[in-house]
Amino acid sequence: MRKICVVITARPSYSRVKTLLQAIDAHEELELQLVVAASALLDRYGSAIDVIVKDGFEIVAKVFNVLEGENLTAAAKSTGIGILELSSVFERLEPDIVITVADRFETMATAISACYMNIPLAHIQGGEITGNIDEKVRHSITKLADYHFVASEGAKKRVELLGEQKKYIFNTGCPSIDLAMKVNANSDFLNSIYDKYGGVGAFPDLANGYWVVMQHPVTTEIEFSRKQIEETLDALRDLNDPVLWFWPNVDAGADGTSTGIRAYREKYDLKHFHFFKNMEPEDFLRLLMKSHGLIGNSSVGIRECAFLGVPVVNIGSRQNRRERGENVIDVGYDHNHIKQAVETIKNGSRPKQSMVYGGGDAGIQIANLLSELPLIYHKTITY
Amino acid sequence: MRKICVVITARPSYSRVKTLLQAIDAHEELELQLVVAASALLDRYGSAIDVIVKDGFEIVAKVFNVLEGENLTAAAKSTGIGILELSSVFERLEPDIVITVADRFETMATAISACYMNIPLAHIQGGEITGNIDEKVRHSITKLADYHFVASEGAKKRVELLGEQKKYIFNTGCPSIDLAMKVNANSDFLNSIYDKYGGVGAFPDLANGYWVVMQHPVTTEIEFSRKQIEETLDALRDLNDPVLWFWPNVDAGADGTSTGIRAYREKYDLKHFHFFKNMEPEDFLRLLMKSHGLIGNSSVGIRECAFLGVPVVNIGSRQNRRERGENVIDVGYDHNHIKQAVETIKNGSRPKQSMVYGGGDAGIQIANLLSELPLIYHKTITY
């Protein structure tokens, strides 16, 4: 029975690997050790932990490591505290394999703790390109990891080029797509969404369509985060359709983004805006399926929306160079361009489904690999 | 005036970059901010700080971050504490560029703090191969660093293959070689060495030659560190020549190595052994030049000894796949093989000098580059 320890540090990471967690839990030869850490524990970032508990997972450790400050120094320190805490957790749990997800700054704490403690490390979603600080973190983790479960052919090629051994790189597709495959939206769902998720702002009628917005600060552009969010707000202020807006992640710069939104709300009467803190992953996908489209810079637009065929207005540099389907229109931080893209989508036809990020069985593929792969923590570059 | 912050975490790292520190100090457009951290501050690892002060450098911050335990968990935690402390130091010093040296586990703390705080990061000695945990750390730091000052053509090629931009990779050679170039040994030196450096054990006469031993624990083989050191001790116990032995670094496993040596000393009467804790870099090179050869697994054997033409018995996996000159004989952890290699060297002729790790001007080359390079902390993989 192999013990597989997965560390979840943020709401979106949880959504991304939920089907993997289920597949590990269901696998006869695997035992899931689920650790919840960082912003996934915090109320003001949507308490992912509540969703996790409600989904029926057992949590074996909680790690509080977010240092307040919302500046870059605090992000570094949160990583340091994360290492202090996670190393104690790993010492206690003695996992056979540790899994770290994607590229948020605090996932580095998971990677370093496991790597330094000679615990085999698996990385999910390596090899992708975004062109920001996340990319440094992502490729750096690839060089610490022993197994690579990547989400596209481009990513696989890149991890190979980084000097990793082919036999430990697997293009399983992204587990987030698994979830998208199972989702089935009925119209009752929309009627109950305000009751179920609360939130603040107006309660516009969603029956004739709406837009979903999710825009995070970009860590290398934090001094502009307030300005950037205001461009999006300007673009949507006079829209006729309802706008369902999701609060940003706890990244450096979140303060600028949050303050920008709050100030805007004080200043303008946004009668067609509703603000959510969080949503269960399946419900979020249902919401997207029924929407006119997604606006912002979330990776959900690139990934799940490709599979679902949902149109996306992708703003700015955060998803730069990520492989994408035909559902995405890229624009800069400019309210006019955002407005135009919204128009284009409204007047066009729904895009086709794309398999660029997998076919919906990533969770099961990865769980099977975890049960079979040799346990190694020693490697050398291939060139 | 650019502020260049260099973090020294261990005795050997200091030796390695001493000429670079001098070149920065001497450069009209650069200000040196020297931070001394980790085992470089500790008495039982040779108090590198005393040497640094004696060499005339001003130290702007001391960072105590070594957590006792000498196990892998403690190594992870020391890194976490290092990040907590260094991020405060960087916030105070506001360096224009931070320099991290080589690949010890705690250099990761320097790299992460600088990278997460959007401070341009230069890495010295990236791109090399050793095949142990150091390699994970080294290449992982390459992916966090913005500038790469590498020590050989092989290393340069490898950093390029890792997806870094050619224009920020420079084969300057290794600064440690600069030091080797200046060293000039006279025989008076040997007469004063016991007085100057103290240490314990016998005081064998060095006039007719001697061997130098420096063998560190290998972090991926720590359960064998005591056995490994005993093989070397067995090989040299009955040697006719004097043996000058240096205590190991504070790595995971150092406990096994140290205990092994101590127990051996209690058990055997080692009349031709003297033990040193530390030595100023130049004196260490002088000592090597006058010796029959170096035994152990120190990178000095691969690097400085190549330039100096000093024979080396390189034991075990720690220097695996590093480029080497003709001065090295590789053996396993086996007292018979070590003995044979010692014999071979005694009966052979002195090897030729090799430029594989540079021509002795690395410090000045790097200082000039630091004054000219654009200040960047944003990059994307080249493929």
Added chain:
Amino acid sequence: MRKICVVITARPSYSRVKTLLQAIDAHEELELQLVVAASALLDRYGSAIDVIVKDGFEIVAKVFNVLEGENLTAAAKSTGIGILELSSVFERLEPDIVITVADRFETMATAISACYMNIPLAHIQGGEITGNIDEKVRHSITKLADYHFVASEGAKKRVELLGEQKKYIFNTGCPSIDLAMKVNANSDFLNSIYDKYGGVGAFPDLANGYWVVMQHPVTTEIEFSRKQIEETLDALRDLNDPVLWFWPNVDAGADGTSTGIRAYREKYDLKHFHFFKNMEPEDFLRLLMKSHGLIGNSSVGIRECAFLGVPVVNIGSRQNRRERGENVIDVGYDHNHIKQAVETIKNGSRPKQSMVYGGGDAGIQIANLLSELPLIYHKTITY
């Protein structure tokens, strides 16, 4: 020239010692080393640091140590991080005396760092009684401190009984009173207050009087913090006078308090409520002087309001057993009792001024003592 290091960890602590900081700064034989830490640095707790900078003080170190979570574990951990950071700060600054203020949980980090580093420690506002967790912290710090600057005769007696030497206990009065003495309110002030401090909510006309509310969570009653704040909100919801409400400190429980206020705002149309995050100490005192009275559990009600003769409705256990003037009406967490107390004040006459917390020269008295006291860090209990 003695170096006096003062660590400010929260907005109210700054207000409390501002005149002491000025007196140290002005003293010929003292050098002020001002460290700003914890919630005093954070936007969502009112950025005391901005006020400090505006007041013209030089800040020699900033210490981010608030771990997110707003639970008791996070409070403990914030203290641990505070010790890690402050010990580095003290090592760098080499103060002759460190000053810690009052009894917030994180002041313990200051006390322990100084005490363990053999730096003479002065404590301001020891010896008081409140009957909650703060009291454990306060008296515990007394036992670590070398000098005691207390604010009342009762406090002086108590510190003596705790086994401290009489010659190092001084009833200087509270420095917060110094500030109150200098304050002079003109009516223009009220006209500009919304512009100067922003905040959210309605903008009621203040010309005919108003109430000020400041109610913090009580750390030993955190499970009730939401309920407690709602009682106060209920009591004031239908009041005819304007209500100026200040957000709470970052204590365990702040989350409950904040959420309670936010939810209430969503639910009710509070047309006579305005919410401030923070205010400069003098302006806050001016505001109090002009008000009908203060409602909540702030120590300002007990202390400054006694000196100023401002009526206070003191709610719950937070100020239990503190010496008080005749200006205070104590009530439980009950909206009816709060309402009644408000009525009583409106119908009664203004209370008289009381010197129970000093006569307005505490800052200068303490600064003089700091310049003269022998530097000691060694003591033994007196019985």
Added chain:
Amino acid sequence: MRKICVVITARPSYSRVKTLLQAIDAHEELELQLVVAASALLDRYGSAIDVIVKDGFEIVAKVFNVLEGENLTAAAKSTGIGILELSSVFERLEPDIVITVADRFETMATAISACYMNIPLAHIQGGEITGNIDEKVRHSITKLADYHFVASEGAKKRVELLGEQKKYIFNTGCPSIDLAMKVNANSDFLNSIYDKYGGVGAFPDLANGYWVVMQHPVTTEIEFSRKQIEETLDALRDLNDPVLWFWPNVDAGADGTSTGIRAYREKYDLKHFHFFKNMEPEDFLRLLMKSHGLIGNSSVGIRECAFLGVPVVNIGSRQNRRERGENVIDVGYDHNHIKQAVETIKNGSRPKQSMVYGGGDAGIQIANLLSELPLIYHKTITY
């Protein structure tokens, strides 16, 4: 079933409470949660953990928190790290009561974590006087603790005077005495001691008596720790009797003490000295019973030796003002005075047994109280 969490941070603390641990383990209504931390985990301070495991206790958490440096800053930081780690441990274990032992600097980490997390805290050995930094820590912990199990009538009186409630102060005697009561020494024991405990130095014959030495650095006098140990070494260098010497605790200053001993060993041929790292508590008591006497500044001399009637030469200030039996001769750091005291003991008669620190049932008394006391964490000073 109450969960009682005991945190052991050093070898001597374990000896002191061993019978309490046994009594908790044996109690039907108590569950023991044993946490081993700090120097109790470290090889170079005698690996108390090995003894604990051998004694059959189950360890539920190990906490590595000793930061290397052996200076005062490192002691402060070790306490900070201790809080970070212990708060996670307490969150996981959810103890009903936490027990902290005595007054070492790192016990403060236990006290603060428990107190800040609203876990009832019991303190063992409060109320005593020593006149050094330990005293600040000890009385400070008393002010954080909810229950007090003290070891003498003097201590009980003092805790009352500190403002604690009589009903929560219990003079149970010291659990270390329980152990002393059970000890029974036969002469075979001495024959096997070198084999059983190893150690370094000579192996003098113990049949005709010997002296035991245990001298720790004094944290407020660390700059003298090397000089102080040398006075003791000078006093005993030419003694005719064997000397069994125990290495010091990991306190600030331990470095000076250790270096002093090592340097002395290199310089002099100490043919009648043997050095031990550690010893099981019972064996240590057996050794004392059979000895001429104990020399140094260990509290064992004041406490267990009183009960056992073993003569003691108590050096310096470390045990100042502790209640003592007639078995103690106090001297300063002066080799002549130490010599004289040794002579006096050799020529005098064996002192009588004293009950000043209890009658041998402290462990059972405390365990019973732990099962019955109301669970409280809220208190106020009694005056």
